[in-house]
Amino acid sequence: MHKYDxxxxxxxxxxxxxxxxxxxxxxxxxxxxxxxSKAASDAPIRLCVTFSGNGFHSKEWWAKGEGRGMELGQVLxxxxxxxxxxxxxxxxxxxxxxxxxxHSSQTGNMLSGAPIASGGEIRSGTSFDQxxxxxYGRSTKVPSLVVACETSNxxxxxxxxxxxxxxxxxxxxxxxxxxxxxxxxxxxxLFKDSSSPQxxxxxxxxxxxxxxxxxxxxxxxxxKLDEYLDSVREIETRIASxxxxxxxxxxxxxxxxxxxxRPADGIPQDIAEHMRLMIDIIxxxxxxxxxxxxxxxxxxxxxxxxxxxxxxxxxxxHGIDYMIHHLLSHSDGRDWLKVNQFFMExxxxxxxxxxxxxxxxxxxxxxxxxxxxSSMMAGAKHDNDxxxxxxxxxxxxxxxxxxxxxxxxxADRQLCRxxxxxxxxxxxxxxxxxxxxxxxxxx
Numbered sequence: 001m002h003k004y005d006x007x008x009x010x011x012x013x014x015x016x017x018x019x020x021x022x023x024x025x026x027x028x029x030x031x032x033x034x035x036x037s038k039a040a041s042d043a044p045i046r047l048c049v050t051f052s053g054n055g056f057h058s059k060e061w062w063a064k065g066e067g068r069g070m071e072l073g074q075v076l077x078x079x080x081x082x083x084x085x086x087x088x089x090x091x092x093x094x095x096x097x098x099x100x101x102x103h104s105s106q107t108g109n110m111l112s113g114a115p116i117a118s119g120g121e122i123r124s125g126t127s128f129d130q131x132x133x134x135x136y137g138r139s140t141k142v143p144s145l146v147v148a149c150e151t152s153n154x155x156x157x158x159x160x161x162x163x164x165x166x167x168x169x170x171x172x173x174x175x176x177x178x179x180x181x182x183x184x185x186x187x188x189x190l191f192k193d194s195s196s197p198q199x200x201x202x203x204x205x206x207x208x209x210x211x212x213x214x215x216x217x218x219x220x221x222x223x224k225l226d227e228y229l230d231s232v233r234e235i236e237t238r239i240a241s242x243x244x245x246x247x248x249x250x251x252x253x254x255x256x257x258x259x260x261x262r263p264a265d266g267i268p269q270d271i272a273e274h275m276r277l278m279i280d281i282i283x284x285x286x287x288x289x290x291x292x293x294x295x296x297x298x299x300x301x302x303x304x305x306x307x308x309x310x311x312x313x314x315x316x317x318h319g320i321d322y323m324i325h326h327l328l329s330h331s332d333g334r335d336w337l338k339v340n341q342f343f344m345e346x347x348x349x350x351x352x353x354x355x356x357x358x359x360x361x362x363x364x365x366x367x368x369x370x371x372x373x374s375s376m377m378a379g380a381k382h383d384n385d386x387x388x389x390x391x392x393x394x395x396x397x398x399x400x401x402x403x404x405x406x407x408x409x410x411a412d413r414q415l416c417r418x419x420x421x422x423x424x425x426x427x428x429x430x431x432x433x434x435x436x437x438x439x440x441x442x443x
Contacts, residue, residue: 076390
């Protein structure tokens with residue numbers, strides 16, 4: 001075998017384990033199935049949709065200006081370092097979501113714009129992330145990775161199923177995409193096969209293959225491989241440590257000797273660690289091209305999460321756990337702003353991780369469409385006449401960042417037009433999606 005006769009479809013393998021490789025200068029380019037060393041294509045485009053429920057602080061969700069001179073409202077302040085790769089979008093909406101005017105009817109079609117069924121029936125529409133996963137995503141081991149940090153709610157609110165407020169990704173009009181709440185299982189889905197021993201370390205399983213590969217790649221790629229394997233080890237260690245501390249399990253007993261289990265108020269106990277573990281796993285999936293499509297629901301609409309990890313501004317000496325997220329959203333107080341910023345800090349964490357990974361002349365963030373959204377502008381009013389949406393990344397150079405786009409008062413301001421534009425970036429071309437028949441040309 002030639003010294004560099006590997007491609008980016010090469011896997012490190014062990015018993016029941018396979019790990020795809022990150023971008024390396026020694027390996028043939030993404031998608032090049034020939035023996036030629038000539039570049040055939042750039043790194044693939046990735047899509048990540050993140051969601052937080054109940055909207056934002058109404059007076060501090062704004063952006064204006066361009067490039068490094070772009071000014072951001074206090075909610076978006078944690079994203080300041082990424083202004084040149086940020087696109088702020090105002091004024092888009094879903095007509096169908098305005099009909100029920102409650103959380104469930106506004107969230108179940110967040111990524112589809114479809115009509116929502118009530119009265120005990122479950123029907124929405126296939127979400128655009130899953131349309132991409134069912135076509136573009138088929139070229140990877142995991143077509144779509146859908147993860148969450150708050151368990152779904154099966155109850156009913158004002159004649160609408162709360163499953164709508166718990167799921168933004170839908171594999172079909174009647175099937176919400178299953179959520180993975182456990183970081184360990186999300187990690188295993190990327191790297192382990194059904195034959196893998198239950199307690200086996202993924203990294204230990206592939207070390208022999210990794211050692212063999214290391215002898216056959218450039219010195220620069222040896223360092224990149226070492227950094228990649230270190231990041232895998234770190235995630236495995238953090239998952240194991242969280243398990244020993246009794247965190248990230250999603251459930252805990254409320255009595256010394258409970259006869260049943262019930263969801264804890266702060267699922268999981270360490271919410272910041274839970275979110276960042278999920279983000280790290282998504283980034284790892286993108287870095288290795290194990291998946292190109294991911295959806296992360298940070299919390300539900302009508303969320304019951306509390307935030308003891310954040311220090312209250314309004315109640316000195318306390319955490320922001322005196323009120324659940326949903327009720328907190330009915331104010332524009334300083335604690336609500338602080339919780340908003342906490343969610344944006346997680347987005348900034350993901351952007352920084354993606355931007356630190358080089359793929360040729362671009363970073364992984366440059367090759368990603370990272371969209372964050374919520375199903376209403378402000379929780380106090382259930383205001384969804386315009387939906388809060390931001391994009392980070394450049395879709396391989398196809399999206400110009402550093403812009404604030406305002407479609408308020410304009411005709412044809414369907415949010416589904418943005419989804420058509422994003423699908424177009426990965427060569428998925430439906431003639432119509434939701435209530436839109438044309439792309440948003442500005443994106």
